[in-house]
Amino acid sequence: MIMEIKKILEFQPGTKTKARGWVRFNRVSKNIGFITLFDGSSIDGIQLVYKAENESVFEKLSSVTQHSSIIVSGTVVEARQGGVEIEVNEIESINLNQDEKFPIGKKEHGLEFLRDVAHLRPKTKLFQSIMKVRSVAGQAIHEYFANEGWINVHAPIITGNDAEGAGEAFYITTSDGKTFWDKQASLTVSGQLHAEGYAQAMGKVYTFGPTFRAENSNTTRHANEFWMMEPEAAFYDYQEMMTVGEENIKFASRKVLELCRPELELLSKYFEKDLFARIENIISKPFERISYTKAIELLQQAVKDGAKFEVSNIEFGIDLGSEHEKYLSEQIFKGPVYVHDYPSKIKSFYMYQNGDGTCRGFDLLVPGIGELIGGSERETRYDVLLKTIEEKGLNKDEMRLDWYIDLRRQGYSQSSGYGLGFERFVMLLTGVENIRDVLPFPRTPGKINY
Amino acid sequence: MIMEIKKILEFQPGTKTKARGWVRFNRVSKNIGFITLFDGSSIDGIQLVYKAENESVFEKLSSVTQHSSIIVSGTVVEARQGGVEIEVNEIESINLNQDEKFPIGKKEHGLEFLRDVAHLRPKTKLFQSIMKVRSVAGQAIHEYFANEGWINVHAPIITGNDAEGAGEAFYITTSDGKTFWDKQASLTVSGQLHAEGYAQAMGKVYTFGPTFRAENSNTTRHANEFWMMEPEAAFYDYQEMMTVGEENIKFASRKVLELCRPELELLSKYFEKDLFARIENIISKPFERISYTKAIELLQQAVKDGAKFEVSNIEFGIDLGSEHEKYLSEQIFKGPVYVHDYPSKIKSFYMYQNGDGTCRGFDLLVPGIGELIGGSERETRYDVLLKTIEEKGLNKDEMRLDWYIDLRRQGYSQSSGYGLGFERFVMLLTGVENIRDVLPFPRTPGKINY
Numbered sequence: 046m047i048m049e050i051k052k053i054l055e056f057q058p059g060t061k062t063k064a065r066g067w068v069r070f071n072r073v074s075k076n077i078g079f080i081t082l083f084d085g086s087s088i089d090g091i092q093l094v095y096k097a098e099n100e101s102v103f104e105k106l107s108s109v110t111q112h113s114s115i116i117v118s119g120t121v122v123e124a125r126q127g128g129v130e131i132e133v134n135e136i137e138s139i140n141l142n143q144d145e146k147f148p149i150g151k152k153e154h155g156l157e158f159l160r161d162v163a164h165l166r167p168k169t170k171l172f173q174s175i176m177k178v179r180s181v182a183g184q185a186i187h188e189y190f191a192n193e194g195w196i197n198v199h200a201p202i203i204t205g206n207d208a209e210g211a212g213e214a215f216y217i218t219t220s221d222g223k224t225f226w227d228k229q230a231s232l233t234v235s236g237q238l239h240a241e242g243y244a245q246a247m248g249k250v251y252t253f254g255p256t257f258r259a260e261n262s263n264t265t266r267h268a269n270e271f272w273m274m275e276p277e278a279a280f281y282d283y284q285e286m287m288t289v290g291e292e293n294i295k296f297a298s299r300k301v302l303e304l305c306r307p308e309l310e311l312l313s314k315y316f317e318k319d320l321f322a323r324i325e326n327i328i329s330k331p332f333e334r335i336s337y338t339k340a341i342e343l344l345q346q347a348v349k350d351g352a353k354f355e356v357s358n359i360e361f362g363i364d365l366g367s368e369h370e371k372y373l374s375e376q377i378f379k380g381p382v383y384v385h386d387y388p389s390k391i392k393s394f395y396m397y398q399n400g401d402g403t404c405r406g407f408d409l410l411v412p413g414i415g416e417l418i419g420g421s422e423r424e425t426r427y428d429v430l431l432k433t434i435e436e437k438g439l440n441k442d443e444m445r446l447d448w449y450i451d452l453r454r455q456g457y458s459q460s461s462g463y464g465l466g467f468e469r470f471v472m473l474l475t476g477v478e479n480i481r482d483v484l485p486f487p488r489t490p491g492k493i494n495y
Numbered sequence: 496m497i498m499e500i501k502k503i504l505e506f507q508p509g510t511k512t513k514a515r516g517w518v519r520f521n522r523v524s525k526n527i528g529f530i531t532l533f534d535g536s537s538i539d540g541i542q543l544v545y546k547a548e549n550e551s552v553f554e555k556l557s558s559v560t561q562h563s564s565i566i567v568s569g570t571v572v573e574a575r576q577g578g579v580e581i582e583v584n585e586i587e588s589i590n591l592n593q594d595e596k597f598p599i600g601k602k603e604h605g606l607e608f609l610r611d612v613a614h615l616r617p618k619t620k621l622f623q624s625i626m627k628v629r630s631v632a633g634q635a636i637h638e639y640f641a642n643e644g645w646i647n648v649h650a651p652i653i654t655g656n657d658a659e660g661a662g663e664a665f666y667i668t669t670s671d672g673k674t675f676w677d678k679q680a681s682l683t684v685s686g687q688l689h690a691e692g693y694a695q696a697m698g699k700v701y702t703f704g705p706t707f708r709a710e711n712s713n714t715t716r717h718a719n720e721f722w723m724m725e726p727e728a729a730f731y732d733y734q735e736m737m738t739v740g741e742e743n744i745k746f747a748s749r750k751v752l753e754l755c756r757p758e759l760e761l762l763s764k765y766f767e768k769d770l771f772a773r774i775e776n777i778i779s780k781p782f783e784r785i786s787y788t789k790a791i792e793l794l795q796q797a798v799k800d801g802a803k804f805e806v807s808n809i810e811f812g813i814d815l816g817s818e819h820e821k822y823l824s825e826q827i828f829k830g831p832v833y834v835h836d837y838p839s840k841i842k843s844f845y846m847y848q849n850g851d852g853t854c855r856g857f858d859l860l861v862p863g864i865g866e867l868i869g870g871s872e873r874e875t876r877y878d879v880l881l882k883t884i885e886e887k888g889l890n891k892d893e894m895r896l897d898w899y900i901d902l903r904r905q906g907y908s909q910s911s912g913y914g915l916g917f918e919r920f921v922m923l924l925t926g927v928e929n930i931r932d933v934l935p936f937p938r939t940p941g942k943i944n945y
Binding site: 201204 | 517536633
């Protein structure tokens with residue numbers, strides 16, 4: 046019979062129970078010993094008490110090393126510090142941690158040190174908290190879309206397309222060094238184009254899967270492999286799609302607040318003391334919406350009023366930097382803000398052209414993170430799409446996107462969608478500042494251990 | 496205001512509404528025309544009626560081509576054949592399908608033909624049905640594990656490990672033809688080993704993501720890219736893990752039956768007339784459990800009783816073929832059956848060795864599919880694991896799995912898990928017989944269009 050610590054913590058004193066888990070701490074004095082046991086079900090675990098009067102139990106448990114796994118029987122008793130603990134009567138099994146060089150010890154480790162033992166760091170309370178938030182957020186995203194009748198489409202990972210004509214992709218070979226049966230194949234950088242195809246048939250769809258960039262970049266925001274969630278809906282304009290983004294983010298944030306309270310408490314001590322306020326702010330405030338033109342005006346005014354930016358020459362046409370994005374959401378709106386109708390020149394070829402040099406692209410900027418979502422209403426007009434591709438200096442043939450462009454001649458409806466960088470969302474919800482610490486096994490240049 | 500056809504179908508006659516979607520059929524006579532409109536929200540769509548007395552509407556709609564997208568306003572009226580239809584008053588927009596060579600027409604197409612237009616086949620009722628079942632089943636798997644407190648771990652796709660020492664992996668290069676920053680990197684064949692690491696810290700975890708095989712194999716059961724769902728739980732023995740598999744499959748099957756009834760009706764006409772009975776049988780019957788030894792005895796008895804197999808020399812030690820697996824589940828048990836405690840020689844190195852030549856591996860065999868799940872209790876003992884690796888002729892160093900093997904010296908608990916081939920599950924639930932028809936964009940040797 047499997048009994049999780051989370052459930053034992055609710056037992057009445059006097060209850061007999063088994064408990065199993067790993068030893069987080071083991072403190073022993075002459076007559077009594079205490080083990081903090083964890084099994085992943087509760088962040089703080091449960092305390093085991095063992096007494097010298099039970100000789101064989103005392104002898105065995107007192108020499109149990111940290112991170113050993115054990116199964117014991119005992120009685121639930123009231124703990125002096127409140128709640129319950131278990132007085133151990135019997136030991137069912139012990140599997141000792143025999144690794145004398147075991148890297149995770151009693152004292153707190155630095156995040157960089159822990160990255161080098163990615164398979165062991167979930168044994169720390171810190172990473173259990175991060176990974177639980179990650180899991181709950183991801184499950185909540187699926188729940189939201191399932192409730193609303195959206196279809197989850199698994200976009201292909203191996204692809205013959207070259208989504209943005211941008212190059213930085215990984216390529217595939219078989220073990221004999223050849224390509225994918227003589228065809229050039231790469232790892233996807235986005236599921237959007239495939240999602241658009243499905244949206245033109247099934248209406249409301251979303252992808253949620255790994256995407257890849259071959260960039261040789263070692264910042265706190267980049268990894269070579271990361272997860273993206275990309276909804277796409279036919280007959281939605283970009284304003285309606287911004288609403289989907291707002292609702293989805295609020296739904297998932299609410300779930301995390303509801304299901305991960307102890308984890309958030311720990312994370313707020315470690316990373317971001319105002320973490321609860323940050324999440325409450327996301328949930329409770331309507332997301333503001335302003336045009337890019339208005340955003341530029343606000344930033345120009347801010348400069349006049351004394352705000353300092355590294356790039357302070359702010360005028361229509363510039364690509365907003367992280368410093369500007371954060372200023373808008375943190376200083377001006379003090380909450381999430383959508384910026385929309387960007388200059389066409391700084392956005393992708395597939396966005397709907399307004400005809401005045403702007404397009405129906407939108408970004409969601411949030412405090413502490415900057416850009417969380419990037420989306421757009423898609424270009425519906427075949428001739429305009431071709432013209433934009435040409436104007437951007439892209440090569441239609443090299444992109445191998447005929448099937449995608451042709452959709453516009455085949456009864457294409459209005460369509461809008463966005464991409465949510467899932468790791469950024471987890472960083473928002475945990476306060477973690479390095480993408481390497483929200484990915485279970487981060488892949489960055491040259492890092493593929495484990 | 497977005498109005499889905501699914502909702503319009505519930506409106507009272509007399510209601511004014513907008514409707515938008517694609518034209519599945521357009522039949523026009525002298526005075527009246529009928530359009531079947533679909534938008535993905537309802538498999539049958541809704542009928543639009545337009546009359547000659549409304550001249551401009553009649554003129555425009557009568558020339559609308561199949562698969563054009565339109566938005567119209569009108570009044571909900573009772574339909575002669577029951578239910579409701581819309582009498583069109585006004586046209587808001589039309590985006591014509593202008594592709595004279597558009598491959599999807601009025602008559603039914605063969606599955607093989609449709610595979611070559613993977614991005615357009617979801618416009619057929621058949622593929623809308625398959626992809627809806629796929630989506631609902633996947634969402635239900637997440638819902639089940641979320642309800643039960645399991646942690647979803649995203650196992651890495653790019654990996655430096657060589658999971659089974661087996662070779663058939665895809666390798667990664669950057670655009671300059673080099674490896675992953677001088678390290679050999681391949682696409683994952685399974686998330687199990689990484690899930691085991693996380694289970695040793697967080698208890699109950701599962702992965703659900705794409706996996707890859709570079710096999711040059713063109714059967715109806717193999718694709719180069721497919722999705723696997725792999726739960727792993729510390730302190731679970733293999734019998735308990737079989738229970739998880741049974742509950743999870745029943746939960747997801749029940750959801751599909753509940754949410755996809757019209758889709759299953761269509762699929763049962765096309766593929767498998769007893770589809771409802773097949774799914775009911777999965778949901779209602781307890782899954783049987785027999786040892787491999789018992790399975791061999793039953794098959795030997797069947798041969799004596801006149802059953803014909805291509806491989807009829809049935810004795811302890813043989814790997815059960817698809818014909819044997821189907822015979823056990825279809826003829827003998829008439830439902831799902833777990834076979835467990837297989838000979839060690841035909842199973843993987845990481846399974847728990849019983850010491851009598853068998854190991855704690857298990858497979859779930861189901862009617863119509865054969866093997867649906869493969870799992871095991873994992874070897875906990877460091878020395879036994881090393882010995883098994885050696886006996887199997889595997890090279891510990893080439894596998895680059897030191898971190899995984901070392902877990903056994905670091906307080907490893909009992910652990911069990913399994914892999915569910917997600918496409919096989921969708922094939923079970925839809926009656927589809929070729930894996931290419933349950934994947935949105937199937938990747939098989941040389942096939943990476945779209």
